[in-house]
Amino acid sequence: MTRLFNDPAAFADEALEGFAAAHRRWVRPVTGGVVRAAATPAGQVAVVIGGGSGHYPAFSGLVGRGLAHGAAVGNVFASPSARQIHSVARAAHGGAGVLLMYGNYAGDVLHFGQAAERLAADGIDTRTFAVADDISSAGADESAKRRGIAGDLPVFKAAAVAAEQGLPLDEVLRVAERAGARTRSFGIAFSGCTLPGADHPLFTVPEARMAVGLGIHGEPGIGEEALPTADEAARLLVGTLLKELPEDVAAPAGQRAAAILNGLGSVKYEELFVVYREVAALLGEAGVEIVDPEVGELVTSFDMAGVSLTLTWLDDRLEELWQAPADTPAYRKGALDAPDPADDRAPGTVPAPHSADVQEAAPPPASDASREAAATVLAALDAVARVVGTHADELGRIDAVAGDGDHGIGMRRGSTAARRAATEAHGLGAGAGTVLARAADAWADKAGGTSGALWGTILRSLGTALGDRDAPDARRVADGVTEASAAVRRLGGAEVGDKTMVDVLVPFADALAAATAEGLPLTAAWDRAAATATAAAAATADLLPRRGRARPHAEKSLGTPDAGAHSLALITRAVHGALLEHH
Amino acid sequence: MTRLFNDPAAFADEALEGFAAAHRRWVRPVTGGVVRAAATPAGQVAVVIGGGSGHYPAFSGLVGRGLAHGAAVGNVFASPSARQIHSVARAAHGGAGVLLMYGNYAGDVLHFGQAAERLAADGIDTRTFAVADDISSAGADESAKRRGIAGDLPVFKAAAVAAEQGLPLDEVLRVAERAGARTRSFGIAFSGCTLPGADHPLFTVPEARMAVGLGIHGEPGIGEEALPTADEAARLLVGTLLKELPEDVAAPAGQRAAAILNGLGSVKYEELFVVYREVAALLGEAGVEIVDPEVGELVTSFDMAGVSLTLTWLDDRLEELWQAPADTPAYRKGALDAPDPADDRAPGTVPAPHSADVQEAAPPPASDASREAAATVLAALDAVARVVGTHADELGRIDAVAGDGDHGIGMRRGSTAARRAATEAHGLGAGAGTVLARAADAWADKAGGTSGALWGTILRSLGTALGDRDAPDARRVADGVTEASAAVRRLGGAEVGDKTMVDVLVPFADALAAATAEGLPLTAAWDRAAATATAAAAATADLLPRRGRARPHAEKSLGTPDAGAHSLALITRAVHGALLEHH
Missing domain, CATH: 3.40.50.10440 (Dihydroxyacetone kinase; domain 1)
Structure with a gap:
């Protein structure tokens, strides 16, 4: 050990x-x-x-x-x-x-x-x-x-x-x-x-x-x-x-x-x-x-x-x-002659920053409405980090059935880093879009792995949809989720039925879009979509993974839901809780 | 593991x-x-x-x-x-x-x-x-x-x-x-x-x-x-x-x-x-x-x-x-220029043999009496290997109290190798002295460690005393054991009271010399000396090691006999059994 x-x-x-x-x-x-x-x-x-x-x-x-x-x-x-x-x-x-x-x-x-x-x-x-x-x-x-x-x-x-x-x-x-x-x-x-x-x-x-x-x-x-x-x-x-x-x-x-x-x-x-x-x-x-x-x-x-x-x-x-x-x-x-001196910079090369993370620039200007919405985003990201923390071991166990068992660890690292980055950006006066964008980078950076990249993409899509100027309404959020759903499919190459988070993300995005199109306010629309997500995650237990993860014997997972699908469903539910409290 | x-x-x-x-x-x-x-x-x-x-x-x-x-x-x-x-x-x-x-x-x-x-x-x-x-x-x-x-x-x-x-x-x-x-x-x-x-x-x-x-x-x-x-x-x-x-x-x-x-x-x-x-x-x-x-x-x-x-x-x-x-x-x-070619032998160096063990030369000529005695030596070495094998785990446990716990492993390797070498030498017609000398080299080679060196010395001293010409009598054996006792003290630097095998070897050699001086035949003399050895080994439990093994906290061994002393006593007893059967 x-x-x-x-x-x-x-x-x-x-x-x-x-x-x-x-x-x-x-x-x-x-x-x-x-x-x-x-x-x-x-x-x-x-x-x-x-x-x-x-x-x-x-x-x-x-x-x-x-x-x-x-x-x-x-x-x-x-x-x-x-x-x-x-x-x-x-x-x-x-x-x-x-x-x-x-x-x-x-x-x-x-x-x-x-x-x-x-x-x-x-x-x-x-x-x-x-x-x-x-x-x-x-x-x-x-x-x-x-x-x-x-x-x-x-x-x-x-x-x-x-x-x-x-x-x-x-x-x-x-x-x-x-x-x-x-x-x-x-x-x-x-x-x-x-x-x-x-x-x-x-x-x-x-x-x-x-x-x-x-x-x-x-x-x-x-x-x-x-x-x-x-x-x-x-x-x-x-x-x-x-x-x-x-x-x-x-x-x-x-x-x-x-x-x-x-x-x-x-x-x-x-x-x-x-x-x-x-x-x-x-x-x-x-x-x-x-x-x-x-x-x-x-x-x-x-x-x-x-x-x-x-x-x-x-x-x-x-x-x-x-x-x-x-x-x-x-x-x-073998034998190489004496090493080049360490400070012998060849012309034209890019000087490398020091190992410390590059300091984040001050956030771009944001409207008061967007800064207010950023507080809700922060509450949602806090709820995400908490629900992931609570379920990290369970997610690891589910993932270990046919995968490498690190889904819980990665999600915990990512969601925690996202919350920290969001808190910092919010403290600097950032709007909802920038708070989500910085949370997205932090999640992808710290979580690593496939799920890190995909969650980074989800948050970035949402951030782009919300922006830093207007107060985000239900429709704008639903558009962001729809864009996130498309981006995840594009990036990860998985489709519905492949036993991945896409099996939850697509019906969730569709349900949210439908509910907001009916005129439901965000919290109610989200609630309905989250119920769809929970059902869709459970249904992945009946699926055989079809491709894309290079995991031999992934068929062993028949009877177990996909870990990424399950964590996404948990998160939609937790975010609903945060929205309820914040409205 | x-x-x-x-x-x-x-x-x-x-x-x-x-x-x-x-x-x-x-x-x-x-x-x-x-x-x-x-x-x-x-x-x-x-x-x-x-x-x-x-x-x-x-x-x-x-x-x-x-x-x-x-x-x-x-x-x-x-x-x-x-x-x-x-x-x-x-x-x-x-x-x-x-x-x-x-x-x-x-x-x-x-x-x-x-x-x-x-x-x-x-x-x-x-x-x-x-x-x-x-x-x-x-x-x-x-x-x-x-x-x-x-x-x-x-x-x-x-x-x-x-x-x-x-x-x-x-x-x-x-x-x-x-x-x-x-x-x-x-x-x-x-x-x-x-x-x-x-x-x-x-x-x-x-x-x-x-x-x-x-x-x-x-x-x-x-x-x-x-x-x-x-x-x-x-x-x-x-x-x-x-x-x-x-x-x-x-x-x-x-x-x-x-x-x-x-x-x-x-x-x-x-x-x-x-x-x-x-x-x-x-x-x-x-x-x-x-x-x-x-x-x-x-x-x-x-x-x-x-x-x-x-x-x-x-x-x-x-x-x-x-x-x-x-x-x-x-x-x-750092940088070294190209390696010297492997076959570039400098003049005057000793050519190295291949890794396979150097073939043993044919044994020196031996008298019939000494070759007959060699059969007894072989039986004794077989008894040694068997008693060590039976007690190897126990010896390891005793040694682990204050030492590195490898006494049983080393003794087993040494005694087994000695038996093999003796069998081979005996098969080639070697006398008792040469059988013991080759067993001595094999024991020291394969056992390694302190006990390997000391047991090599013991067998070599005995072999020198017995030689390949005369039938070994009790007195000659006792002289060999006395020489072994002196050689072990010289080589290992330990004296009686230091909680080592010397605490058994010295009284054993003395008792054997005294018994043969009284005119007892070898088997009876050995029996008496082996009883002395058993008592002496048990008594080492009351001793504190005084020096020479560079083992911190060797004082923990108070209440436990010394492993080397204990194995020597077991061996003297086993050899007596072999002498009884062979006479």
């Missing part, structure tokens, strides 16, 4: 601070993460990686020469927000565009995608690439749905070295695609991890059993077996990977491969070496030449007990990229 | 094989451990480190340019044997002498000391240095008794860089002494580890508690407190280390120090960073400038949960040595 922390809510930020303090030679902190201590040379594509905290050395430990130019660092097991990614990418940008790279998780795909749009709006040429190496997480025919695990390293590295060689952005992307297509991982796990401040493990594996294919956040595996010997574990890992070769590799014999035997946290070095002994023997028997193997902890999940094997099937070009030197806090290889 | 292994008895050997296979760029295996892939340059002092397995990257992971020239690798948590160390040192020797370096544990002190004698006998100039940085393990007035923990790294490194700079052996030793005198560590622990194949932890810490000063093998700490926050942990570690400055450092302000925040195995990177954040702040407040901090896993104990802080107070020379580049499997720093 995780034992050493202060305020659990501050864990990821404090870890990043300590990390940066210990590694000044390599990195400097910027808002949202770290970039190399030396600026990206002008004209070099910047490779910016990122993901949740709790996986060190992924992601901050992989920033430095021969590897990433920057890393956006999210909360524990949660994607960084689009704002964080945008900030890190701007700081890392060397004038030749940015390649954003991350593991293939819904939250990361969302936030990195949003960040790419913002960077493009800034005039920075941007591409994205999601590593999807975990062959246990989806079949070969659905490889785009696979999760990214320890295969991150060779794919990040290939692209980064190509960038340092001066290749233009689209060619760097092609290198990433080539490395990604030839990288496969497979893992087993023996125990879960307990997150900072939690009083029970995020997930568990039965005593003396092994979960085959379990994900690094506890995403369900594809089977369970008796604890193997080290040699049996090696046979399972190698045997499974040799069964799925890249399309252009006919047989293992005569191939060359990079091999990474990765410990998840508490399977320790000597155990890894015992397993590697047999991995090397089996690959040798299959005629595979191992190039520069790595045996150690490259992607962890706190003290989770587990191990994964990654193979990157090399061609001459990929071998050159894999063997190139690297010098980062956690990954050093 | 440790989950991935094959035969637990083969764990350390298989881990070393896998380690060497994964790191051919840096190391090559030799009997007893590893040496650098490239030979030690002629005329350069070789720094050879070593210790038990289970502490990776200590010790094999620290072999390479800028650090050790070789590492002798013992069994799990057990010192390498003198034979292993001797073998590794010969392979690493570059013609300018050898500095043997290790943590200050009784078993290591013994075996490295024996190895130094053998190297000297080979004409290789040899010095030894034991790192003793753990300030919780003995008071400042008894600093020579302190254990070595993560302070190993900066002290090894200082000496190794001095050796690479071409300093002669005695000056390299002086650098080690200077670095050792200025290096202090202090640690806390939250849970123990379960060794490969064991079904319960080697030691435990109560839930939500912290053991202050607990050793890396579970040696008792100096107190127990509630689980701290990360900041509280940092304050305890920094505060304690600032209270004991080196003699020539008047105050922390204005000093420069190397800092190592070391995780023991399952306190993971992000937790370490959160703690380091406050460590850096506190040292900054005290006016200490941290130079090249290391935050990670440098000395582990499988998946033990714990953390230690090491400070090396730097002068200009030590700072130069600390900042020098290094390139080893687990520790890389």
Whole structure:
């Protein structure tokens, strides 16, 4: 379990601070993460990686020469927000565009995608690439749905070295695609991890059993077996990977491969070496030449007990990229000459802000009516934070049936941050629109994950609809909710019937629009729509998820409502309570 | 716990094989451990480190340019044997002498000391240095008794860089002494580890508690407190280390120090960073400038949960040595040019044998009488292995009262290996003396630890007394036991009354000598002496250990017999049974 922390809510930020303090030679902190201590040379594509905290050395430990130019660092097991990614990418940008790279998780795909749009709006040429190496997480025919695990390293590295060689952005992307297509991982796990401040493990594996294919956040595996010997574990890992070769590799014999035997946290070095002994023997028997193997902890999940094997099937070009030197806090290889001095700013690069959050500007002017309405918004956000806090454990349990169980944690972080930001903005005299917009940014920033991005979008849509000038009437609120419903579908790619929050948001928005069209005042209209939402959330228990979350065995959730749908229904009910009190 | 292994008895050997296979760029295996892939340059002092397995990257992971020239690798948590160390040192020797370096544990002190004698006998100039940085393990007035923990790294490194700079052996030793005198560590622990194949932890810490000063093998700490926050942990570690400055450092302000925040195995990177954040702040407040901090896993104990802080107070020379580049499997720093090719043997170095054990030569000729006696020796060794196997758990429990609890494990490994070696030698027609000599080497090799060295000595003394020519009579056996008793006292430095096996061995030897002097036949004489041994072992429960084992709170063992004394008494009784059956 995780034992050493202060305020659990501050864990990821404090870890990043300590990390940066210990590694000044390599990195400097910027808002949202770290970039190399030396600026990206002008004209070099910047490779910016990122993901949740709790996986060190992924992601901050992989920033430095021969590897990433920057890393956006999210909360524990949660994607960084689009704002964080945008900030890190701007700081890392060397004038030749940015390649954003991350593991293939819904939250990361969302936030990195949003960040790419913002960077493009800034005039920075941007591409994205999601590593999807975990062959246990989806079949070969659905490889785009696979999760990214320890295969991150060779794919990040290939692209980064190509960038340092001066290749233009689209060619760097092609290198990433080539490395990604030839990288496969497979893992087993023996125990879960307990997150900072939690009083029970995020997930568990039965005593003396092994979960085959379990994900690094506890995403369900594809089977369970008796604890193997080290040699049996090696046979399972190698045997499974040799069964799925890249399309252009006919047989293992005569191939060359990079091999990474990765410990998840508490399977320790000597155990890894015992397993590697047999991995090397089996690959040798299959005629595979191992190039520069790595045996150690490259992607962890706190003290989770587990191990994964990654193979990157090399061609001459990929071998050159894999063997190139690297010098980062956690990954050093070969010989590089003396590091560039940290203060050697290349011309034309964007100066990076310090790690402290950028101070919010004073809010734009607002009418008295809108400032009054902001008090109601604040009361509603307070009610949201309270109802989420009360139900956080329940939400986590529901989410854990087929997902990674972090919905409660993420919603609590997001709603609390939103309330704080709203309170501050309200204190500065902001109108309802700005209060919601700042709450939206805070929610997305602090919650991370898919739900963080979607709730940020919901609040932002509402804020835009309300604005800072007019007193918001029922119709305007209903329009905002309708826009939020459309934006969430656009962003998340889910439709009604996919067993997501969309199954609640759409009927809620429709019911609210209908009730306000009938002329009902906001509180009464909201009440009716909230009843629709509650019924719709309960009905998700009868649904099978159809797509989009890359969770194997999500069908296990039949009989359980969707966590995101359930939390949305709870929130609509709580907001109704706040409206009643405030009118 | 440790989950991935094959035969637990083969764990350390298989881990070393896998380690060497994964790191051919840096190391090559030799009997007893590893040496650098490239030979030690002629005329350069070789720094050879070593210790038990289970502490990776200590010790094999620290072999390479800028650090050790070789590492002798013992069994799990057990010192390498003198034979292993001797073998590794010969392979690493570059013609300018050898500095043997290790943590200050009784078993290591013994075996490295024996190895130094053998190297000297080979004409290789040899010095030894034991790192003793753990300030919780003995008071400042008894600093020579302190254990070595993560302070190993900066002290090894200082000496190794001095050796690479071409300093002669005695000056390299002086650098080690200077670095050792200025290096202090202090640690806390939250849970123990379960060794490969064991079904319960080697030691435990109560839930939500912290053991202050607990050793890396579970040696008792100096107190127990509630689980701290990360900041509280940092304050305890920094505060304690600032209270004991080196003699020539008047105050922390204005000093420069190397800092190592070391995780023991399952306190993971992000937790370490959160703690380091406050460590850096506190040292900054005290006016200490941290130079090249290391935050990670440098000395582990499988998946033990714990953390230690090491400070090396730097002068200009030590700072130069600390900042020098290094390139080893687990520790890389700065820039070194391309590595020497692995096959570039410097002239005059000793070619190293492959990792497989050197084949035993055919035994020297023996008389029929001695070969017949060898069958009795074999029966006795079989009885020893059986009685140790039956009582191994009990011996571990007794040893755990004030020690590291590995006495049962070590005795089982040693006695089993001795039986195997004796069986093989007997099968080849060896006489009683050679059978005992080979059993002695096998016991010391495989058991490791203090008891391994002492039991090796006992069997070797007996073998020398019996020889391969004459039929051993009672008097000759008694002479051998008397010589064994003297040798054990000489080697271990303990006397009667110190609560060690000497409390049994001396009266046993005396009683056997007296009984044979009276003319009793061997079996009867042995029976009487064994009764004396049993009584003497029980009486050790009334003794307080007086010295020599560097175990804090060894006084806790009052009321419990000494584990080594108890096992010796059990063995004398078992051997009597074998003599009865065989005569």
